[in-house]
Amino acid sequence: MNKWRKLKTGDLKAYLSGLAEKWELWVPYFNDGKWEFGPYDAGRDIDFPDSIINVSLKQLFFPKRRSIATFDENSSWSLKQVMPLEKPRIIMGLHPCDVAGIKYMDKVFLDSEHKDVLYEAERNRTILIGMACGKMEDNCHCTDRGLSPDSSNGMDVVYTRTTGGYLLQSMTKKGEPLLQSDRLKDTDEKPVKKDWRRGKYKIASPEEFMTMYDDRIWHDLSDICLTCGICTYACPTCVCFLVADEKFKGKGERVTVWDSCQLQSYSRMAGGHDTRKTPASRVRNRTLDKFAYSHLRYGQISCTGCGRCVLVCPLKRSFPQLGATVTERLQKKKEKVAAGKEED
């Protein structure tokens, strides 16, 4: 185990500016009422949110719109691959649930037959500096999803607030060079372990969830869902995309654009058949994807418990609550079957 090192609050900016000289540095900024990652700007004050950053980390590895190839008239429209970036970068201020999201995306994009080279390059060039959460928001439920607000799993460097400054520790080889700074002093201080809230949303096992596929509950749960796509865009583990060619004045790009299973057009096939025509079928797809399908395909449920879907929902509906409601019904069904009564 590496030692903890201390950085005084007054030295924070000098330390970050030092990092920004060698690396492309991204830090959280508070813009228009929400936290989002932005390129480090020495002229702006730095602060770190104690809990989630509104815009998920997904955006920095797999942006909304991403050019994968270009073509133009002069070269008879032949495709030229977009070269991945190599400049090393640091992303600072992310939280355990962000890292969990990235690790899930690794499974989708890297551990599959067709590797996503652009994503891989973004991953390889990035050093993650994660911060232990100071508190859990109302919508946070990572403790129920097998994570912890102060977990350092997957981070290269972890830091936490302490009186008069920050405590930093490198977790991987990649993170070590970041702590080679005169601003950091060795210390015997250790972060205080906290007891975190648990059991807010109880979710059944993936196998149990699969038995709910044909239940009528999906209709009730989707009654008021608008089936817009914002929850999937905010979700750190929703990775669906579509590929489109965009042409303008003799030049063109092939792009990947985020797509969403909640939208009407997503499941429409050639000939017009739609496998998920009703809102109920789309809500079911997203719920089962988060709590069951992901486990069956990648061995890990994909809800990280960050609660962003609740924050962005136009109707402020709670997605984890939806999972909990399904679980409740499942339990009731089981009890009925055990008591020898027929299912309703």
Place this chain on the structure above:
Amino acid sequence: MNEIRNKIIELFSKGEIDVMLGYREDATTGALKAAVFKKDDTLDDLVFDERCVQNLVNYLPTLTARYKKIGIMLKGCDGRSLVTQLVEHRINKNQIVAFSIACDGVKVGGKTAEKCDDCAVNISPIADHAFGKQEPKKVPLYARVREIEKMAPAERWKFFSEYFAKCERCYACRQICPSCYCEICIADQQEPKWIEPSAKLSANTMWHLIRAYHLAGRCADCGECERVCPQEIPMRLLNNALEKAVQEMFKVRPGTVPDELPPLVVLSKDDPDSILEGRNE
């Protein structure tokens, strides 16, 4: 409120409605949400107050496919969007039981909603059961539109393009709009692809302009598109600008008169021909 509850219970017991579309207050969080009440559900948490911003008419096309008879709580603006859906034959009046409740204006984030300043009528033009009194009709001021009209074109473009650039294309505006009910939206069409799916300024601008144009003469100004937008794009401005133009040309406010067809689908000899006037020269 009890009057409304009793009426609903009465209609349920007579079998005149299968479900009731209303607003439910969450007992633990106090949050207010749209809800579908069924026959045996308690109506204790059914509420109607200034927090009932959401326009429930949006749910009717989906719900009418599932239930035979639907009761719905309507404010003035909601009633106007119901008129639009009915005259366009999107839903059948036989399936709807309209509860018109007089509205004193709704609040968003503690403040009276902007749309209420330009409210045409505080009760629904369609009412099977009416509660509360109608207030005199108001003349809309379109204060925000007039401000934009004063800007120079370049300034206006800057104003809107900054917002459009932020659009994420989640289509929450389309999904909550009671008048956006196409089976296949123009934004989802593949052949021809009218609007590029990617979230970039040119495609976003295309989406927002087409969305607004498709609502010209139909939008009842319920303001839901703007309220639900996660990026706070002022979509009502575009709707209002077109509403104002329609009103000046055709003297029609969409949805205020039951059975009146939207002006852009009617050809009448009284139609203004200001567009053609320049052609005579």
